[in-house]
Amino acid sequence: MEGTEKSFVSPAALSMRTLVEEFKKLPGISLKAAQKLSYSILCDPKMKNTLKKIIELSENVEICETCGAFKAAGAECANCASDSDIICVVATYGDMAAIERNGCFKGSFHILGGLIAPLENILPEDLKIKELRKRVENNPGKEVLLALPFSIEGDATALYIKDSLENCDVRISRIARGLPAGAAPDVLDRRTVLEAFNGKTYID
Ligand SMILES: [Zn+2]
Secondary structure: OOOOOOOOOOHHHHHHHHHHHHHHOOOOOOHHHHHHHHHHHHHOHHHHHHHHHHHHHHHHEEEOOOOOOEEEOOOOOHHHHOOOOEEEEEOOHHHHHHHHHOOOOOOEEEEOOOOOEHHHOEOHHHOOHHHHHHHHHHOOOEEEEEOOOOOHHHHHHHHHHHHHOOOOOEEEEEOOOOOOOOOOHHHOOHHHHHHHHHOOEEOO
């Protein structure tokens, strides 16, 4: 009978399919990688433990609503509580990690969560700019060091931040030009990033 035939999918195959779909939701995971991960999880008991550990760890860590940095779940944010004179503003967590790794800066960070890019529908209100102003208002006399890429988006974001911190008791600086256009700190080598930090300029 045409059209009434139903293809049978076993519960195991269905679980496998769902597992692949879930893995595919992770950034940077292709269908092929998702299938490979799913097979490993199901076939290798050690992988199940790895997965459990990942879940455990991710439940113990959360993102601070103010500064965008990671913090222990339910605990006070050490990055916000830092008495550093300078707040280093970066676009992403990767940028912060690169700056810390390169030893360019050891104070407090503020992670915007991206750069203003209207064409990609990323508007100032999508980033932690209001939160930055609040931090500056609560901690007068600090310096805000913008470690943003020198791209159209980076410049637009720097300008917007400068305007939004108007009338605040704060000095605003930006890391030196000389970085390749559009390059974020997380893709650059130590020397380049270090030079950019050493050659910062005040823009207020
Ligand atoms: Zn924080």
